[in-house]
Amino acid sequence: MDKKQVIKHLETIAVYLELKGENAFKISAYRKAAQTLERDERSLDEIEDIGSLSGVGKGTKAVIEEYITNGETETLMQLQKEVPEGLIPLLNVQGLGGKKLSRLYHELNVQDETTLREAADRGDIEALSGFGKKSVEKILKALDEQGTRPERLPLSSVIPTYEALVIELDQIASIERYAIAGSFRRLREDVKDLDFIIATNQPENVAEQLVQLSIVKAVEAKGSTKVTVVVESEWGLSVDFRLVEPEAFITTLHHFTGSKDHNVEMRRLAKEQGYKISEYGIENVETGDVKTFDDETSFFNYLGVDYIPPEIRETGEEVDSSIPALVSINDIQGDLHMHTTWSDGAQSLDEMVNRARSYGYQFIAITDHSKYLQVANGLNEKRLRQQRQLIDEINQKYDDIHVFAGVEMDILPDGTLDFDDDFLPELDFVIASIHSNFNQDEETIMKRLEQAIKNPYVHMIAHPTGRLIGRRNGYPVNIERFIDLAVEHNTIIELNANPNRLDLAWSYLQIAQDRGATIAINTDAHNYRMLDDMSTGVQAARKGWIKPETVINTWPLEHVQRFLMKKKGESSEQ
DNA sequence: GCCGTTTTCGGCCCGACTGTTTTCAGTCG
Secondary structure, three states, rough: OOHHHHHHHHHHHHHHHHHHHOHHHHHHHHHHHHHHHOOOOOOOOOOOOHHHOOOOOOHHHHHHHHHHHOOOOOHHHHHHOOOOOHHHHHHHHHHHHHHHHHHHHHHHHHOHHHHHHHHHHHOOOHHOOOOOHHHHHHHHHHHHHHOOOOOEEEEEHHHHHHHHHHHHHHOOOOOEEEEEEEHHHHHEEEEEOOEEEEOOOOOHHHHHHHHOOOOOOEEEOOOOEEEEEOOOOOOOEEEEEEEEEEHHHHHHHHHHHOOHHHHHHHHHHHOOEEEEEOOOOOEEEOOOOOOOOOOHHHHHHOOOOOOOHHHOOOOOOOHHOOOOOOOOHHOOOOEEEOOOOOOOOOOHHHHHHHHHHHOOEEEEEEEEEEEEOOOOOOOOOHHHHHHHHHHHHHHHHHOOEEEEEEEEEEEOHHHHHHHOOOHHHOOOOOEEOOOOOOOOOHHHHHHHHHHHHHHHOEEOOOOOOOOOOEEOOOOOOOHHHHHHHHHHHOEEEEOOOOOOOOOOEEEEEEHHHHHOEEEEOOOOOOOHHHHHHHHHHHHHHHOOOEEEEEEEHHOOHHHHHHHHHHHHHHHHHO
């Protein structure tokens, strides 16, 4: 029995309880039990007494054990008899929650979207107490809008909107300070909307200017504390602005950064100490005094907690954990994956080097595509040797940066590599990656990756799964096996910083770090602008609790050189 | 349904907003 199936079962029960309009705490008890299992690193077999886990009590323990034994439970079967399955998707309709749906089912026999629309058309919903004309209008509008855009948007698709808004917000004089919050600040891979927190003493003035921003397409709400607009963008992204007095800025920022689970844990912690947290400050329950803060560090410290970076505010677990120093953008000494006009880049070798110097990088690797990738004007042995000569000259010329002569070599569909072992040692840094035949089965893909990882001249595997967030899943990889192989053969695992990729994903990086892997955060830049993706990559690494020492491009140049030589050296000893 | 340094009952995070009411329940973040 797979732990994931048990978790899913508990969550399904929670959804049905919600539809039944059950007590909210009972519902969250099932969710909490599922979450407890999820967070526990052990497999089902390794957990001796499920009931001893905090959050799993007599009831949920019995359900879990019944499910393990029978593959189903009386609890869920009973619920499925009482609640029609067609109601489940309706929970996603804005304005409809469990309580209302339960009433619609029991009083009007609404079972799915069709019967919901029929009941609305007949005027039955409007006649129900607690519902009214507006409720019906809202429900129908939400139903119509559902499916016209994805539930959540890939991070990369909202970054341009964020950047455009920052430029405009900077111009509004009545704004004291502002910051992005929400899942964007936590660097979730997909986001629902953008949340900005704005500190101001003139909320009406600011609100007026916000609705007039050039990219605003529609105004959904405009009050003195909250302005919601829809902006021009691919999907009609909605943006929330929260307007607060400067004193409350930090606690509001914390509140709307979330996550929800993080906030719940923080409030529980505060409560233990006799405090109450809200977006307006930390209130001493006894005296009623409200404390506000100048920065988030003092906010956390006030409750006896070290600063928790926004990227790791997810499960709530972080509140009680000791948090190591996480990699930061200031630790980054170089970038080991970028392209030039020699293959499919937009900037020349000289241009990329000089831009990297302006970042203060100690080192970079020039890694153009290899000959197999003809669409990208991939380089053969001869052109790589020519490019290497130029790189050698550059290294002569500058003493503030070291340029590794590298390549991003294709792993071919049959599992062989694009260059032979007698050529590869000529290069300082060899990346191997897959750009073809994504539809092969997992076994074949793993053979390809394994060949590359084991090759003594391959230093790193780039974008290990080939995914494009929100667009394609990539090829099938047994990621745990991939990580183990990489650790065994001292092959670097890339975190590709391109916000479309973020590959390997942060959740797997966490596993990789635990097992002793070395990680590189690289931009895979094809032009100047993409070199800036490094900060997104670093944030993704932080989200996976990655420490600076795990990341090779935080190391001093000499350490990097030693690591690269060591891999080759091991091969000659064999 | 779960839990207990206020321990077997009575809480469970907090506040805004909406639409419905006439004091509040439901939903949302």
